[in-house]
Amino acid sequence: MTAASSAPFPADDPLFAATDLVKRYRRRGTRKDFSAVDGVSFSIARGETLGLVGESGSGKTTTGRIVARLEDPTRGAMRLEGEDWLALTGPALRRRRRDVQVVFQDPQTSLNPRMRVGAQVAEPLRIQRLAAGREVGERVAALFADVGLPPQAAGRLPAELSGGQRQRVAIARALATRPKLLVCDEPVSALDVSIAAQIVNLFLDLRDRHGLSYLFISHDLAVVERIADRIAVMYLGRIVEEGPAQQVVARPLHPYTVALLSAVPDPDARAPRPPAAVSRPPALTTPADWSGCAFAPRCPSARPRCTENAPDLFALAPEQTAACFFPGELAPPAI
């Protein structure tokens, strides 16, 4: 470990905090900008898992990429252990990247198809100069054991492994630098049911073993409810609800959270639930001159007020916030 910061970081401060992140893109073929991420703030404590849920276009993947500094926000601030995470550049950023690593959805595309997986796990060790010589092999072997891969898998190419094993390789690679925060973007969505269960269990084991924090991005509320301490629900670039995971699932306050929960197919149900509260498909963005709530056009609870002003995140229950003028009106789906 290098002595990066002189002042000790207070243990009860959040490990990571994002304030008012905005990411604007230009829509292809137009001169119009739109905000993929539009004023997002959250924090993650040490050892805590924040689940970020939402549909495509919600900005959850962009948020994850900004947190991992794969992309810079248009505006906003981020602190990693109290340090200005956005101010870091060049070698300082490269060194600090070891603390924030990413696991993507599809290891098929995140791993090099022509490189043996042992070498791919060793790569970050060499780049970050965390090990040299024989030590590299020992660290790789320990990482393989950590993620439940047999040692002989190191000599294989990605294509010679199963999907679950490939995701274990991607996790081992992410863990190589002993990160404090792991950004996981749909890490089990491409996997089979029984394998996804194994990998979620692995994430839980790793958290217990290493005190890792996760930003766990997923569309699967049943998985997120289980793994996350808190859940933030995103819609069109904004967090519309945030709170303790089980509380949000049991007592959702925002109509969009209710709609998401209603749309989860329930394996124990005899018949589909009544169609989700929302009937209209999502628009990718709201019109530029729209000043109301972004969800109002799809919302069964919408009133004139909702089309005039956009609600802020209100604290509505212990530790639970929702951006809605009429929260808790829709009953959560019975399960």
Added chain:
Amino acid sequence: MNGEPARPARPAPILSVRELRVAIPVAGAWRPAVDGVSFDLFPGEGLAVVGESGCGKSLLARALLGLAPEGAEVTGSLRLRGRELCGAGEDGWSGVRGSDMSLVFQEPAAALDPVLTIGAQLVEAIRLHAPVGRRAAAALARDRLAEVAFADPDRVFAEHPHRLSGGERQRAFIAIALAADPAILVADEPTAALDVTVAAQVLELLDRLRRDRGLSLVLITHDMGIVAQRTDRTIVMYAGRVAEEAPTRDLFQTPRHPYARGLLRSLPRLRESGPPGRRFEAIPGVVPDLSERRAGACAFAPRCPERFALCDRRAPDLYPAGGSLARCFLYAPEILAAAAILTERGSSADAVPAP
């Protein structure tokens, strides 16, 4: 072998599959990736085929439409309204695809023509199978796009595939597959790439088509939630074979095959009681590779919590188990008889696991 559970008189099956095998060459040897699959599909029925990667379900989907990959060897019987299609050749298939049977799969980029607009492809698909004018076909095409939950069918109609998002392309693909009003839709993970609220709308559409037009659906998926809510009957595949066939309701209430039981136990469910951070009940191990599959033994035995000596020595058949069929010795008549004798004699009933 296909001992259909007794049920009230039904119309004749629209599709009858018997001992379908799809062998592919792996390292110089023929390996059956689909290994003797039999089932009937009835008009308006929703049949789910579930299983994990490598169980052969996607290959089965393609074989049902005569689209097995080049170099694969397809044997067995595939009868559409009594007409044998297995070995029919391209001529035999050409009138079938699109009008009688359609296939939807997960990589719409591969299925859509990149140089034609979605509208042009829809109009072509509609006019290929029905004598309608261009204008009428275009109107119908817009209806089809609205059906698959596009709020702005006119925009999508005029777009080229690459201008659409992945989810939009998937829905456009479904619209094209349904364009000619086929009797059977084989859908391989049709909603895996879609957001939950959009997926729900597409699944609603498929339900409606079954109800209103008697569409028969073969739904290939790994999403057990969708299976439970949207299908009548389920085939659980493991390592190329049918592990269990059951009315969907029975499968979820009383799964018979140990693999089916493990699969259902490993599902994440909302609002389950228990402490946060508890582990999922995962099935240990992985699906065996095609080249690692053992002949003359149960393919699931290495991962099975209930395996006993016989499982490594012989391959089980499909045995009746309640209203279901299960490929497991726990339901083999000779094992059940032996267990009964042991129980009668009062000797340790533990010698044979109770079914």
